[in-house]
Amino acid sequence: MIRPSFFLVCAMLFCEAASADFKPQNVTAGEMALLPEYCPDTQGFQYGDQHYNTSPRAAYWVGLMGKSFWAHHHYCWALIYINRAKAAGLRPQEREALYRWAINDYRYVVQHSTPDFVLLPEVWTRMGEAYVLLGANGSAFEAFGAARRIKPDYWPPYVRWADVLARLGKRTEALAHLEEGLQRMPTERALIEAYERLGGNHARFARSPRAAASAASATP
Template sequence: MRYLKKIIFIMFMILSLPVNANWKSEIDFSLIPEYCKARYKVGDERSTEIWKKRLGKDFIHIHHYCYGLHLFNAAGRKIESKERKQTLQASLNQMIYTKEHSSPNFALQPKISFDIGRVYEGLEEPGKAMKAYQNSIRLNPKVAPPYAAISKLYLKQNNKKEAVAILKKGLKYNPNSKTLKKHLQKLTKE
């Protein structure tokens, strides 16, 4: 039964890929992190070995996340909403695959959760985005972007009090964050 579930999941992943899956251009690679380039062996072989050591055994799954980032970027360039939504869904599938197949203590889990939240926002699912951002904070409370993202979600709900509170919480963990200070200053001036 497990084997059948794996086959069905793999088929779903393949079918969720956009028709034009050949994306490895210089422009595409300029928009993704260095570890992605290393995973696809773009550049020197030494870089790949360095990132393998830094990210550990979960480096093997990182290409799904990298492709998900590429799709997220590509979705921003799509004009037609149906195509944009399909591209975002494919992005989400790739990121979730990486999250689920990597160890819970994988160094990029907080970043992956944050980016999953961004995709959910693009899909206009703020509740799921909020949960993904909260998970990112739970995994690493010192990183500022999830606090800022949650604050923006609260503002969209006209909940300025909670927007301010989450920024203050973020500043407790990361008191030097320019981003959080800037957002908080803007909200408290209004």
């Protein structure tokens, strides 16, 4: 990977907002293979936007995602930056710059999408994960919270934030946070596994009055 010295200097001088305009350079076939299926059809890879050189599959993705698809190339860029940050031999400043660029691209998607965009919970969760990697736990908490508010029955932000709490030594808080998720999604395997990994007794929790009341309220 070419080290983006100019962009790195920019990021370190708090030019993060401008960095969202920078498409990742020298993207390889291997990097593209790691992206979601729709990414090659977003603008900026081999196709243009909705008006010029549009991907022949764009209509299919717009049918699934709505017009917000036309902002989602920034999500694909962010994933590339996060994957590049995993490379060995990077200086801490370089890795931090990649995290910041990814966060800016995630935020671009949020700001240029409709409130009902189906992938917004995933985007907010990814943003939270990037903040965790950056060591900005307060911002991660806000991002995970945004994902939960949009889609309360989406399990990843519950598990991701519980992982942060556990690493901080706040096991009781982590279990309580997972219990909040389990009240909404009592059979979600990822939540159950995370709960039991932290020493929680899921069978006992499932029999608790609080869990029973939650299940009853969720029954149509």
